[in-house]
Amino acid sequence: MTGANLPSRLSAARSLYRATLALALAVTGSITSAQAAPTPAAQCAAIWYGYADYADLSAHLSANPADIEMAKAFRDVAVRLDGGAARVDGYIADQRPQMVRLVDSYIFGGDRQSRDLFERLATRCHDVAGRHPETRTVK
Numbered sequence: 001m002t003g004a005n006l007p008s009r010l011s012a013a014r015s016l017y018r019a020t021l022a023l024a025l026a027v028t029g030s031i032t033s034a035q036a037a038p039t040p041a042a043q044c045a046a047i048w049y050g051y052a053d054y055a056d057l058s059a060h061l062s063a064n065p066a067d068i069e070m071a072k073a074f075r076d077v078a079v080r081l082d083g084g085a086a087r088v089d090g091y092i093a094d095q096r097p098q099m100v101r102l103v104d105s106y107i108f109g110g111d112r113q114s115r116d117l118f119e120r121l122a123t124r125c126h127d128v129a130g131r132h133p134e135t136r137t138v139k
Contacts, residue, residue, distance in 0.1 A: 037095075038087050041132065042078035044125035045071050046092045047118075050099020057100075060107050070138045074125070077132045 037043040048071035055061040078088045105114035129135035 038082040038084075038091055039078045040124060040128050041074045041081060041135075042088050042091050043095070043121070044128055045074035045078055045088070046095035047071075047099050047121050047125060048074060049092060050096045051103050053096060054100045054103040054107070058104075058107070066138070070129075070135070073135045073138045074128070076134045077128070080134070 037046075048067050052063065052067035052071060055063045055067065075088060075092065079085045082088050102114050102118055105111040106118050129138065
């Protein structure tokens with residue numbers, strides 16, 4: 001493979017990934033893999049951990065300790081509601097890389113579907129945050 005072909009191959013790979021993500025969302029109705037979210041708060045924790053992971057790696061975002069604080073607060077809610085840290089932590093670990101890819105597709109790739117999905121999930125997390133003491137003050 002030559003260096004000249006690399007950008008076109010990366011573009012093709014991102015297009016394939018977006019198509020696969022769109023298909024998975026159409027089939028499942030959510031961004032999940034092998035397991036369903038124990039609670040909406042667990043999904044919110046995964047989103048914000050993934051966002052923070054992307055910010056750490058990206059030239060497009062600045063890492064912000066508040067993102068990790070928010071992720072931890074959502075995790076605390078999920079553990080309290082679910083009654084078990086192992087299940088919540090397993091879900092978060094499973095979803096975190098997918099959230100990084102979602103944010104990359106949205107921010108770097110400019111993918112409209114990824115942006116819309118991220119915004120829907122962020123809105124849902126905002127609603128969830130307002131209902132729990134652990135997340136009410138986290139911005």
